[in-house]
Amino acid sequence: MPEAPLLTVVIVSWNVRNLLMACLRSLQADLAQAGLPADIWVVDNGSADGTPEVVAREFPAVRLIARPDNPGFAAANNQAMRAVLETAPPRYFWLLNPDTEVLPGATVALIAAMEAHPRVGVAGAKLLYPDGSLQHSAFRFPGLVQLAFDLFPLPPRLYETRLNGRYPRQLYDGDAPFYVDHPLGAAMMVRTEAVEQVGLLDEGYRIYCEEIDWCWRMRRAGWRALCIPAAQVIHHTGRSTGQVPLSSFVNLWTSRAQLYARHHGPVTRRLAWALVRAGMRRRMRGAPPEWQEAIRQVLSAWERL
Secondary structure (H helix, E strand, C coil), rough: CCCCCCCCEEECCCCHHHHHHHHHHHHHHHHHHHHHCCCEEEEEEEEEECCCHHHHHHHCCEEEEEEEECHHHHHHHHHHHHHCCCCCCCCEEEEECCCCCEECCCHHHHHHHHHHHHCEEEEEEEEEECCCCCEEEEEEEHHHHHHHHHHHCCCHHCCHHHHHEEECHHHHHCCEEEEEEECCCEEEEEEEEHHHHCHHHHHHCCCCCHHHHHHHHHHHCCCCCEEEEEEEEECCCCCCCCCHHHHHHHHHHHHHHHHHHHHHHHHHHHHHHHHHHHHHHHHHCCCCHHHHHHHHHHHHHHHHC
């Protein structure tokens, strides 16, 4: 049996062919520059833009799973990871969004940090917007105050603070890793040992919050999370979910309801429901009929907490 690779990269894609091509080129260039062997898997969730055909033609070394449907982010990642775990498990999985571009040295920086911190189960890259400005890529686990920031207008100076789950911008300026509650799932490396202990992503989250739930489970199992500023990745945000704004809105808030139900106690859940009910009713006033229906679906999901 061949020796298992150090790294397996998994990219789940849906109707963002050109961005995926740029992602794969940047990833392969970074791996080649580092002399780092890795398996790359692409799971295409029923794209209608010719993604599977282009991947098969232009990236023949990539292992492609072309699904006829779209089961969601967690289920698609799990399909690839499960196939790998059943054959030759790597030491690390790197889950990349298709709307990312890996800058030189990012892969090595992530692996080096994981190797240096054996109790770290997950590490995230420093994310940048296409113009080079910082995109917050690590957060504190969400509670009541972060819900309030998402639901109500609050003083702008507070949005960048700990109250809203942010870490200070100066932590991203150097190369030193810093501990976080969870990284954003756009460029997240996980230790296979941690995955084998806590399980794969929860497929009950169709999209959004699955990485927060994963990191929360890892934390409770004794694993920690890092952000690695030396690993830089450009992130073209929301290109997949932006295609379907209504369903993305419902998925986001439904996933948040699931997250709070799992990880918070009854008092926090009741207070969270009160905040969401007030905030969503506020949004409903004057909203178009299709958005009012979406908000009603969100309220129904939270009412079941």
